[in-house]
Amino acid sequence: MALMTCQEAALAALAHEMQEDPTIWALGEDLGRGGVFGQYRGLQQRFGAERIVDTPISEATIMGAAVGAAMMGTRPVVEMRIADFALCAVDELVNQAAKARFMFGGQAKVPLVARHPMGTWKNLAAQHSQSLEAWWVHVPGLVVAAPATPADCAGLLKSSIRCDDPVVLLEHKDLWTYAAEVDEALPPVPLGVAECARDGRDLTLVTWSAARHLALAAADAAAATGIEVEVLDLRTLWPWDRGAVLGSVSRTRRLLVLHEAVQVAGFGAEIAATVAETLGSILAAPVRRLGAPRVPIAYAPPLEAVYRIDQGRVLATIQGLVRG
């Protein structure tokens, strides 16, 4: 075991995959100098400018070229720099990458990874801070993953690169420097499998990405008041691990979904609805969601704070669900 940050783990995972498979290459802005978050540091020196490609600021063509290159036998890793900028390449992701295999009757697959650094970080305000995972989950053809730990950042990146589907990999900007113990082999983490981050009998808290850490902190605080919360980190949002969620809620009979994204039409709604449809008759309390209010993300800290969910709110919601 070793202590690694998400940045170090993801970097090591990409380097490993590129070493193993010469058809893997990465393209995006500023990759030669290591990427905005250091997630490509040293790779251009090691693999050359043809495989770690510094591109112009041309998001549509970064993504569109990756689609063509993926259909022609390579595995592009597409760096979108900031998740919000991926919106300049939505046609290429949604109409092209996600649909090519189907539209062409299975003649082509599109094995690419679109890396979207997501979420609030350093008060970057409304155009650099969004969590838009629900948009991508809505699109048939895409796999969507959102790791929260160094092991998962590495392991899901490996699985995303190896898989033949287009994957949107949402990497939270606030987690690049988050460090934890990892297996130095950085084993691939299967797509579609949740991780039980904490066992508990009283309530199931389903979450992903940076909110995992908020959930665990709130669960610790709840434990001090005698409530045992089970924290499930979905890790992959499509396909999501409904077996793990329904199994857990069958035991705890209570569900809270927590995510950083706007709550309205957020992916939490899908989980809450599925649990209500499937297990409604055995629930001890109504399902609950906690997400951000539907406001653009402000710059100034007191205004940005409106968007964020704090531990106190999570704890109060847990207590309300368990104690009524």
Next chain:
Amino acid sequence: MSEATVQPTGPVLEGANDAMLARLIAHQRTMARIRAFEEAAAEAAAAGEVLGLVHPSIGQEAVAAGVCANLERHDLVTSTHRGHGHTLAKGADLAATMAELFGKASGFCKGKGGSMHIADFSVGMLGANGVVAAGIPIAVGAAQALKLRRLPGVAVTFFGDGATNRGPFFESLNWAALFRLPVLFVCEDNGFGSTTRNEAVSAGPGPAARAEACGVPARTVDGSDVAAVDEAAAALLAEIRASGSPRLLHARTHRFLGHTSIDAQGYRSADELAACRKSDPIAFNAARLRALGCADAEISAIAAAAGGEVAAAVAAARAAPHAPSHEAFADIQDIGGGLWR
């Protein structure tokens, strides 16, 4: 430029010889097949047998024929919503193309794509596209993959004049020049973006100048003259294969029918339409063939053969079954395949 300004440069080709004659006959065959295919497709659309929207390239066949005559099987093509001609000229099976328009299981895409998403990867035809300009970066990336894998070949991307006002066109020109990619950009300039005259919505001197501004050498040709297109495409492709760098071919052509087969073109006068039909690439090439000594019977046999092949394709497509409904759930994704809700 008004629609009537492009005139064929005269029927007799300088220095014509047997090889050239054979090539012109091959072009005639390609164009005749495209014409017959699209006339039948439009007819089937009117009859309700072909659904969705059909975008005929009737009048523009010389561009597909002249460019694709210079491509090898391993060369790649991306196309547009008006893509039947490119598909057939690149060597895709005509019957499977027609079956796709009919939405049948025997179509290239099992009926999942239809006219706007026709593709035949076995001949390097990487897809028509329902989004204007979307095929351009895909071709650029395909060329980048060829280069990365040290494979031979070029990628040709066909697009209309309307696409030259979209960002991916500019981005891709810059990209292909910057990374020295073997891409031939082919602007099929029929003067209309959908139903709007391109000159009404475009500033500056046009696609060739835009390419040159990005460091991509360009040539403009009479896109109604298949020999001119052939010659220019051959020259540009030779430069691309030698240098590994992109080129742009601006082919000025004419769309005889509307944006779709149900567009009656109320926005064009009868005079304009009649003038544009005088630039029929098939009639023009036929006149040239006759001037070079080709018998009328041989020329009409080409059209008759194309008509027969298309009629058989229509009959086969009509008789073919649809794919079973479970196919609507297939070819989507591996991870999570089998989960629909």
